Amino acid sequence: MRRLPPLGAIEAFVQVARLGSVKAAANELALSAPALSRRVQNLERFIGRSLFDRRHQTIVTNADGERLLAQIAPVLDQLSDAVEAMTSGTEVLRLRLGVLPLFASQRLFPRLGELRAAHPELHLDIDTAGHGIARLGEGLDAVIALAREIDPLLYGHRLDRNSVYVIGARRLTEGPDPVVRPQQLATLTALVHRDMADTFTAWRQAAGLGDMEPLAIDHFDSGPLMLEAAAQGLGVAFMHESHFADAADPRLVRLFDIDVESPYSYWFVCRPRALRQKPVRLFHDWLIGALEKGTEV
Missing domain, CATH: 3.40.190.10 (Periplasmic binding protein-like II)
Structure with a gap:
């Protein structure tokens, strides 16, 4: 079996890449900044190449870092979910959902009780930061986005049409x-x-x-x-x-009583392969089902 780098080094790399800050990542992992930096450096030595562009007060992933992040971050998330499910004694399904604050407060949160009743095992990590579609697969499993249209390489389901x-x-x-x-x-x-x-x-x-x-x-x-x-x-x-x-x-x-069709709609968006993940599929089906039954979400 091929030797792998330490899991702690992989976890440190993913946190720094996602947060763009050694200090923030160290706080997240309950490590000192020097200890976290050593873990990242150990991973870079193991791979044999640099994964970040280090500037005066910032650190950003380079092309190699972005490629590695895209491949290992989803696997690390799945590993974390599996461990959480085993240690909790019950199956816990976690969806990392990007959603705009106004949609969340007006149309999603008033219905979350219905979702919990239907799927008590499904838990949502809510992310209201911008540029959600660009972060699919890198911390987000799915996004409810406001857009004209969706990249055909992604899965998109239109949720509404508006004025x-x-x-x-x-x-x-x-x-x-x-x-x-x-x-x-x-x-x-x-x-x-x-x-x-x-x-x-x-x-x-x-x-x-x-x-x-x-x-x-x-x-x-x-x-x-x-x-x-x-x-x-x-x-x-x-x-x-x-x-x-x-x-x-x-x-x-x-x-003004002037009817104007909006060029924008809300969309449910994810990577096509993400629909094979149970949390994404459950939430997607619940959301679409509610709309088909005429329930405003």
Whole structure:
């Protein structure tokens, strides 16, 4: 049997590669930074090549490190799950799920009790950091993403179709100069999510406003903060109908009765081979089944 490097060295490498920090990885593994660095160096000596580009205060995987991470990180995760299942005395299935905060709070978490009742053995590790699709197989098993379309090399199932709403503070429609005409957007700040960068352009074209520009465009990477900013009167948010309906915030109103199909949808995304993993398959089937039965998720 071919000799393998120590498991501790492999674990140290994966943590540093995922976190991009020796200090953070050392904290995660309850090691000192020098001890963790020695483990990584031992692995590099075993392999016979460097796995990281070491800069002044940062450490990032090089091409060899990325290739090794893609191959061994999923195996290490499966080993961890197997040990956890054996030591707990019951089968524990763990899904590492990437999901945007607004979808999680509005549409997923209100239904997690139903998921737990159906599959008590299934546990979710929730990751709300960005760029989830890019991290599939490297810490994430599956992602609920907001996108126009999905890379055909990945498995993607569209979860919804939506309309773009212009959402603003209720007081904008009150007072001596209420906002009632789309042309008045020229005096307002548009709030746009970075993952939905074309919502304003799509709405503007559908509304027949040509090249009209708002007073400014402020970009967010958080849906909840966008809604709060709109409620505070800091601008008008270009978001989905479902975001507005699920928020149920009396401070907010939909501005302008103009129907515009959104270029974006929520998708369930994973690598094709991940569907063979039981946690991914159980969650996928539960999610799709809920949608087919008309249960809003």
